[in-house]
Every structure is written in structure tokens, then in C-alpha cells.
Amino acid sequence: QVQLVESGGGLVKPGGSLRLSCAASGFTFSDYYMSWIRQAPGKGLEWVSYISSSGSTIYYADSVKGRFTISRDNAKNSLYLQMNSLRAEDTAVYYCARDRPWNYAKPFDYWGQGTLVTVSS
Amino acid sequence: EIVLTQSPATLSLSPGERATLSCGASQSVSSSYLAWYQQKPGLAPRLLIYDASSRATGIPDRFSGSGSGTDFTLTISRLEPEDFAVYYCQQYGSSPYTFGQGTKLEIK
Numbered sequence: 001q002v003q004l005v006e007s008g009g010g011l012v013k014p015g016g017s018l019r020l021s022c023a024a025s026g027f028t029f030s031d032y033y034m035s036w037i038r039q040a041p042g043k044g045l046e047w048v049s050y051i052s053s054s055g056s057t058i059y060y061a062d063s064v065k066g067r068f069t070i071s072r073d074n075a076k077n078s079l080y081l082q083m084n085s086l087r088a089e090d091t092a093v094y095y096c097a098r099d100r101p102w103n104y105a106k107p108f109d110y111w112g113q114g115t116l117v118t119v120s121s
Numbered sequence: 122e123i124v125l126t127q128s129p130a131t132l133s134l135s136p137g138e139r140a141t142l143s144c145g146a147s148q149s150v151s152s153s154y155l156a157w158y159q160q161k162p163g164l165a166p167r168l169l170i171y172d173a174s175s176r177a178t179g180i181p182d183r184f185s186g187s188g189s190g191t192d193f194t195l196t197i198s199r200l201e202p203e204d205f206a207v208y209y210c211q212q213y214g215s216s217p218y219t220f221g222q223g224t225k226l227e228i229k
Contacts, residue, residue: 044223045160046220106213109177
């Protein structure tokens with residue numbers, strides 16, 4: 001069965017950095033785009049970034065562009081999000097989600113359980 | 122960027138009633154690439170509907186989606202107690218992907 005398990009969240013000071021990881025299993029990881037989506041406390045969902053199956057295509061939300069870097073290691077079935085210059089407004093639960101297959105459009109059909117990032121002094 | 126606006130923000134209904142949730146897009150959604158998710162407190166969202174009207178695996182047939190272009194609807198034909206949750210629409214036809222702000226379906 002498909003499983004996505006995030007890790008790496010925690011408390012960080014404004015201006016600090018954090019690296020999130022997502023371990024995938026139960027499907028051919030290298031066939032799928034992957035995304036990060038976040039949810040601030042009590043708020044709605046905000047898509048953050050996606051990376052294509054090969055890693056050659058990457059897209060970011062304007063709110064994180066230039067500060068966050070998405071990457072993947074298909075040999076390790078893992079997705080990453082490097083978050084730098086963190087701000088209070090980055091406080092959220094961060095979910096990794098399985099995105100579209102490489103060859104057609106599909107929404108997020110599997111999500112991890114989420115990892116909480118808190119940016120506070 | 123396509124802005125999605127959901128209405129109403131809160132919907133108060135009783136079990137057994139019919140729920141109709143709306144999602145309007147600021148511009149046409151490519152190929153009806155519109156999805157609906159259900160989220161319960163403390164849990165990740167669950168995919169209900171994709172391509173505007175296709176039910177995801179394991180989703181009961183009381184959930185249905187319709188619409189095209191800029192106007193989309195999620196209908197729950199007869200509410201069960203477990204259906205009370207927050208619902209989000211999302212477009213995945215163009216980057217950046219965007220979500221609506223959510224509709225909270227609460228027990229009346």
C-alpha cells in the first residue's frame with residue numbers, strides 16, 4: 001500500500017533553516033511528480049512546490065520562491081524540502097503528497113500524515 | 122494564477138439531508154482538472170473527486186461532482202454523520218496549483 005512519511009519538522013527561530021524529508025513506499029516513486037502542501041494552524045491548504053518525476057521540472061509558490069528548495073532522490077524513494085530564511089508565516093503542518101504520474105494530470109491522491117514546523121523566537 | 126472561491130463558507134445541515142457545495146474559478150479550469158478533498162480535524166485531506174466528476178477509489182456513491190469551465194459543484198446526496206468535515210476544491214490544470222478556502226459542513 002502507498003505510504004508517505006514526513007519527518008524533520010520542529011521549532012526554529014525566524015531566519016533559521018530546516019530540512020523536511022518524505023519517505024515513500026508502495027509505488028514506483030520515480031514515475032510520479034511529488035508536491036509539498038502546507039496548512040497554517042486553523043487555516044486552509046496552500047500548495048508550496050512540486051518536482052517532476054525526474055527532478056528536471058520544479059515549481060514554487062511565490063510565497064516561498066527563493067527561500068525553499070525541493071529535491072528528490074529516486075534511488076532512496078525520498079522527497080525533500082530545504083527551508084531557509086524562515087518566517088513566522090511559514091508556521092504550518094507540511095504535507096508531502098503524491099502528485100501526477102509523469103504522463104497525465106491527476107490530483108493529490110495520497111498524502112503523508114504531516115510534520116509541524118513552528119517558526120518562533 | 123487561478124483563484125478558487127468556495128461557497129458557502131459554512132453549511133449547517135442534518136444527517137440525511139442533501140449538501141451542495143460550490144467552487145468558482147477566476148478563469149476556466151483546463152480540461153476540468155478540478156478535485157475535491159475532505160479533511161477531518163488532525164488528519165490529512167482525503168481525495169474524493171477528480172477530473173470534476175470522477176470518484177476516487179473507495180469513495181461512496183453519495184458523493185458526486187459536476188461542472189466545467191469556471192463553475193463546479195460537490196453534492197452529497199444523503200449526509201452521514203461521518204461526512205461532517207471541511208471540504209476543499211483544488212485545480213491542477215495549471216501552475217501554480219491552487220485550493221479554495223474551504224467549506225465547513227457542520228451538524229445543524
